[in-house]
Amino acid sequence: MVSKEHVQRLWTVGSYSDTIGPSFLSMAAHLVEAATVDADDRVLDIACGTGNVAITAARRGAQVTGLDITPDMLEDARENAAIAGVDDIEWREGDATELPFEDDAFDVTLSCVGHMFANPPDAASLELRRVTKSGGRIAFTSWTPRSVVPAMAKTLQEYLPPNPDASPPPFLWGDEEVVQERLNDGVSDVSFETGVVEQLSLSPSHSWEMIRSQSGIFIVALEDVDEDDYPALSEDMIATIEEYFDDSQNTVSMEYLITTATVD
Numbered sequence: 001m002v003s004k005e006h007v008q009r010l011w012t013v014g015s016y017s018d019t020i021g022p023s024f025l026s027m028a029a030h031l032v033e034a035a036t037v038d039a040d041d042r043v044l045d046i047a048c049g050t051g052n053v054a055i056t057a058a059r060r061g062a063q064v065t066g067l068d069i070t071p072d073m074l075e076d077a078r079e080n081a082a083i084a085g086v087d088d089i090e091w092r093e094g095d096a097t098e099l100p101f102e103d104d105a106f107d108v109t110l111s112c113v114g115h116m117f118a119n120p121p122d123a124a125s126l127e128l129r130r131v132t133k134s135g136g137r138i139a140f141t142s143w144t145p146r147s148v149v150p151a152m153a154k155t156l157q158e159y160l161p162p163n164p165d166a167s168p169p170p171f172l173w174g175d176e177e178v179v180q181e182r183l184n185d186g187v188s189d190v191s192f193e194t195g196v197v198e199q200l201s202l203s204p205s206h207s208w209e210m211i212r213s214q215s216g217i218f219i220v221a222l223e224d225v226d227e228d229d230y231p232a233l234s235e236d237m238i239a240t241i242e243e244y245f246d247d248s249q250n251t252v253s254m255e256y257l258i259t260t261a262t263v264d
């Protein structure tokens with residue numbers, strides 16, 4: 001089991017808040033829309049990061065709580081909320097597998113490429129349902145297993161030492177069958193839709209340069225790659241990204257799955 005300090009480091013190094021977080025804004029809006037958040041709702045945003053979903057929901061008039069394990073993310077979320085002029089969001093530090101809230105505390109519980117990183121996944125799944133009232137909605141996004149981020153993770157894996165203690169891949173939350181199994185109890189009306197984040201980039205090499213220098217998860221993992229293997233890894237990564245690159249738009253397509261369900 002990885003420590004809380006290790007998880008916090010993954011999301012603190014690099015500069016997620018300045019570049020990566022803002023590129024996911026359309027997915028946040030899609031999630032809030034899919035969950036039909038309105039002004040009467042008490043909403044929880046799990047693994048809220050810099051506040052994309054929490055602030056989008058608060059701008060609809062909902063009463064919002066944002067929770068994240070990483071204090072630096074929460075600091076940036078507070079700043080974003082102040083700029084957006086929504087000052088009544090409650091920000092809490094905590095773990096998605098052990099939420100510091102009573103049963104049935106929320107009408108809508110959301111997570112945008114967030115709770116997918118919590119371990120063990122079954123605990124995250126139970127907590128999502130526990131804090132949502134009967135008749136309330138849960139909705140979350142994950143990269144689909146065929147999407148660019150899992151493809152890059154697979155390429156990276158080939159250059160890392162084997163890790164027998166590795167957690168299940170987070171992207172299983174983007175696989176409809178696995179999600180059905182994980183939500184098999186206590187919810188109904190499970191439905192799925194996909195969406196795409198189009199990340200602007202001048203070339204596949206620029207995209208890799210951005211990720212290797214700014215994404216904490218990749219920065220930390222690259223510390224375990226043999227220096228001599230680095231040029232081959234870079235070449236493979238650029239070839240992987242190329243598969244998702246649209247030259248007519250200068251974008252990398254990042255496909256995600258939205259799951260929505262009603263709590264029984």
Ligand SMILES: C[S@@+](CC[C@H](N)C(=O)[O-])C[C@H]1O[C@@H](n2cnc3c(N)ncnc32)[C@H](O)[C@@H]1O
Pocket residue numbers: 007011021024028046047048049050051052053067068069070073094095096097111112113114115117118119
């Ligand atoms: C890819 S970011 C997504 C942030 C935000 N939801 C967004 O849409 O931009 C993943 C977030 O999950 C948080 N996180 C990772 N593991 C967590 C856990 N076990 N409990 C709560 N938050 C967690 C990280 O701190 C980070 O802010």
